[in-house]
Amino acid sequence: NNNPNQRLRIAIQKSGRLSKESQALLKSCGMKINLREQRLIVHSENMPVDLLRVRDDDIPGLVMDGVVDLGIIGENVLEEECMLRVSQHQDTNFKLLKRLDFGHCRFSLAVADEDEYTGPQSLANKRIATSYPGILKRFLDEKGVEFSTCMLNGSVEVAPRAGLADAICDLVSTGATLEANGLKEVEVIYRSQAVLIQSDKKLNSENQAFLDKLLMRMQGMMQAKE
Ligand code: PRT
Numbered sequence: 001n002n003n004p005n006q007r008l009r010i011a012i013q014k015s016g017r018l019s020k021e022s023q024a025l026l027k028s029c030g031m032k033i034n035l036r037e038q039r040l041i042v043h044s045e046n047m048p049v050d051l052l053r054v055r056d057d058d059i060p061g062l063v064m065d066g067v068v069d070l071g072i073i074g075e076n077v078l079e080e081e082c083m084l085r086v087s088q089h090q091d092t093n094f095k096l097l098k099r100l101d102f103g104h105c106r107f108s109l110a111v112a113d114e115d116e117y118t119g120p121q122s123l124a125n126k127r128i129a130t131s132y133p134g135i136l137k138r139f140l141d142e143k144g145v146e147f148s149t150c151m152l153n154g155s156v157e158v159a160p161r162a163g164l165a166d167a168i169c170d171l172v173s174t175g176a177t178l179e180a181n182g183l184k185e186v187e188v189i190y191r192s193q194a195v196l197i198q199s200d201k202k203l204n205s206e207n208q209a210f211l212d213k214l215l216m217r218m219q220g221m222m223q224a225k226e
């Protein structure tokens with residue numbers, strides 16, 4: 001264990017679509033955190049917790065490797081990391097503690113408005129731009145559709161117009177981005193929301209007791225919101 005002070009470590013997205021609500025959730029449980037500073041690690045002032053603020057893509061691996069105890073992450077990123085690790089024969093151990101009911105989105109295939117789409121077979125031998133190639137490949141493999149990918153970590157929605165790909169597979173919430181780019185959603189292949197995950201590494205008894213309390217408070221907060 002390379003955690004000398006034995007405080008509970010929680011990884012959250014530093015800035016992006018999950019960060020505000022991740023912070024709000026912890027604060028609603030009574031955790032005092034000073035997030036004005038742009039630091040990687042923030043120590044809670046009133047609880048035995050250190051927050052690690054990182055890119056969302058790093059969170060599943062940090063939890064699976066036991067570098068942090070807990071993480072708040074979108075299921076799509078978690079699933080993609082699991083698939084990558086399985087393919088590389090690495091550990092994928094973690095516990096799903098809670099679905100958090102924010103960060104809802106769907107991971108969908110989309111094609112140009114004018115393109116004909118009658119089912120996954122319409123994508124045979126096409127090139128598909130995406131940031132999550134593992135989930136996409138699993139879906140099209142199951143359908144027996146051969147395709148190639150164009151890996152993009154941003155601007156996926158402009159790929160067809162730019163001539164980089166024939167179709168895209170991207171996260172959608174309102175659908176406004178697809179519409180603005182002349183694309184239509186033709187297949188939802190995965191539904192995602194933010195989740196709280198825990199490393200398989202055993203916690204010391206104080207941290208375990210503290211985590212139990214935190215989870216009770218979270219449960220209470222989430223029920224109150226309903
Ligand atoms: O910098 P870092 O790597 O941490 O962040 P990121 O840019 O990789 O991720 P970020 O902050 O964009 O998203 C984090 C997580 O939020 C995602 O992994 C999802 O689990 C969740 N989420 C929920 C979304 C959306 N909704 C969403 N709409 N992630 C991205 N989008 C994007 C989408 O890619 C597209 O560009 O929003 C656009 C579509 O939105 P609509 O409303 O126009 O349909």
Ligand code: ZN
Nearest residue numbers: 055056057058
């Ligand atoms: Zn990311």
